[in-house]
Amino acid sequence: MADKGPYYITTAIAYASGKPHIGNTYEIVLADAIARFKRQQGYEVFFQTGTEEHGIKIEEKAKTAGVTPKQFVDGAYNEIKRIWDLMNTSYDKFIRTTDTYHEKQVQKIFKKLFDQGDIYKGSYEGMYCTPCESFWTASQLVDGKCPDCGRPVQPASEEAYFFKMSKYAPKLIQYIEDHPEFIQPPARKHEMINNFLKPGLQDLCVSRTSFTWGIPVTFDEKHVVYVWLDALVNYITGIGYDAGGEHEELYKSHWPADLHLIGKDIVRFHTIYWPIFLMALGEPLPKQVFGHPWLLVGDGKMSKSKGNTIYADTLVDMFGIDAVRYYMIHEMPFDNDGVFTWDTMVERYNSELANTLGNLVKRTISMGNQYLGGVIEDRGVKDDMDDDLYATVLSAKAGVEEKMATLHVADAVTVIFDLFKRCNKYIDETTPWILGKEEDKKDRLSTVLYNLCDCITIGASLLFPYMPDTSKAILEQLGSKEISFDLLDKRGAFVSGTKVTEDPVTLFDRRKLEDVLKEVEKLYPAKPADAGEGDNDAALTELEHKAQIGIDDFDKLELRVGVIKACEAVEKSKKLLCSKVDVGDKTLQIVSGIRKHYSPEEMVGKRVMVIVNLAPAKLAGVESQGMLLCAENEKGDLALMTPEKDMPAGALIC
RNA sequence: CGCGGGGUAGAGCAGUCUGGAAGCUCAUCGGGCUCAUAACCCGAAGGUCACAGGUUCAAAUCCUGUCCCCGCUACCA
Helix, strand or coil: CCCCCEEEEEECCEECCCCCCHHHHHHHHHHHHHHHHHHHHCCEEEEEEEEECCCHHHHHHHHHHCCCHHHHHHHHHHHHHHHHHHCCCCCCEEEECCCHHHHHHHHHHHHHHHHCCCEEEEEEEEEEECCCCEEECHHHCECCECCCCCCCCEEEEEEEEEECHHHHHHHHHHHHHHCCCCEECHHHHHHHHHHHHCCCCCCEECEECCCCCCCECCCCCCCEECHHHHHHCHHHHCCCCCCCCCCCHHHHHHCCCCEEEEEHHHHHHHHHHHHHHHHHHCCCCCCCEEEECCEEECCCCCHHHCCCCCCHHHHHHHHCHHHHHHHHHHCCCCCCCEEECHHHHHHHHHHHHHHHHHHHHHHHHHHHHHHHCCEECCCCCCCHHHHHHHHHHHHHHHHHHHHHHCCCHHHHHHHHHHHHHHHHHHHHHHCHHHHCCCHHHHHHHHHHHHHHHHHHHHHHHHHCCCCHHHHHHHHHHHCCCCCCHHHCCCCCCCCCCEECCCCCCCCCCCCCHHHHHHHHHHHCCCCCCCCCCCCCCCCCCCCCCCCCCCHHHHHCCCEEEEEEEEEEECCCCCCCEEEEEECCCCEEEEEECCCCCCCHHHHCCCEEEEECCCCCEEECCEEECCEECEEECCCCCEEECCCCCCCCCCCEEC
16 A cells, blocks of 8 residues: 555543543544554554643542552553553553653653743732632632632732743744644634634743652752643654654654644644744644534433433443444534434444444345355356446445535545445345246356455445454455555455355344333432432532531631512623622622523522632622522533521522 | 523424525335445435514515514512
């Protein structure tokens, strides 16, 4: 096969905080399909994935678990790698940000950028959480509070290193506009330019002093390198970049990357910060960044028996590796989030895998054995029907290439399954079981079955990048060999006279939805029905718990019943309501992000739970002097907390 | 008037750039076939292509306005 040159593809590195769920697993499978396809086309592919192992969160999780951070990430790494391997992904390199060579390069890179003036020492203005000793930027805050402990934060400043983002912004805008294919899907590009680049980039804080589980800055040891700088450069350190210019061969041949495959949530880091870091280092920018949508877990009707966290290994146990790969690859729209449901999983499995594909292979081989003793020869008795069959089959390769060129991976798979469907139709058109009964039609019969084996060989070969095991299994049953990609648009992939297997195995056993649901029920036992609807059953959700506190911590809070006297929408906001709340001896003005759930009218008169002694803050320019407490479920629905008996405004909650 | 994406058959989606008889999968109904995994093949029913205007011989597709949904951002103390 012709060598088409290097192709470097990466996934984002997975955060080593626990077992990856199917949403995380989707990315590696998608990347694997692309990588395998590119190899098939003849590219010299290098496919990198890995784990991000630093940061305060990991430091804390390790503490909670009573192990060292390193022990903790070793465990997470093993689990992540196990899932990646389970999914049969063909990565060439698995990088860990705790790998020594990576840490060394990060330190050299930091130093280099400092020496050339792109990184400078300044002070970090941010929101500080005293108990956690952590700084947060406004965007990191969760509900305006510390994302870790949920407590209020105060403005503060500390010494930190900054990267001069603004210096490179014009060059980056130019690059993005000159390379319309750089950010995919295109919608993301507009978000980046309009939300970040056009308003002006802020310098990025690239060091922290608030935790130690990170890569130390060599010349100022109380600082560790900010996690994103550490993480992003994995794409170059993994293939042998050296900040001193002593690059390894792999780096020379494969950088810049052809594709960074990442989740849509981190597009900003990959299309703004990462390119700017590279510009500062004087290295070329990656050719394309694709922010893929998310694979979500929907709930649908059978909610009682379902959880929110589904892991790939659970699915593999039930359906097999390739069926899960198929689902992940095929059920995802190009730029909309996809949803996993058990119904859809079973439906795709039965309809496409068992019926269309599995059954096709089985019936073809069975007929070959039944009528021809298993030896399939092309005896040259042709018919117009054959040309029509081949018209579809031989154009499939071009169809797949076209779809893959724009990363429409799901559509590429559809093209292949259209091929298999056409084969099923051909069987009905040619009625081999009738030909088989008449001695003088034997030659025609043989040709018909030859054509089928030929077409299935082509289809199975095209299928390889997406469902490698299935592809191999089909070819093996046909007695066929792996076919060079260049030959997949020509007749004759299947060698005339080949003997097919005597007892074809069923590739995909049909599954009954009710049986699957029973298994699911066992795996995810439903919580005893307490509420009426039960449609947001959280039985299996792993809740994140906060550190235990003492009664004295609780005593710091002043919680009282408040009565809402007046309420109006905050004009400049979509989410905020501004309420005047009577808390007994005074009326507080409180701004809350609940506009989606409550109208100003219905708020008035409600008795609610209020934190009275929260430091005031401005939201959308409006001062807020407290906080209304709400319960929130995983879907984001909110409900105000109200006393279950009538209590007066100002009643202490304790 | 912050930026962007979307609203197409019961469900899930394609088609919109480059106007030219509304398509795919599943589900439903009818028929065919029996090699095969209750499979496979054919056909039918089912859509005012969010709404209202406009351009055009012709609009799901182009233009204008309106209504909903969803991301991102600012701001969910």
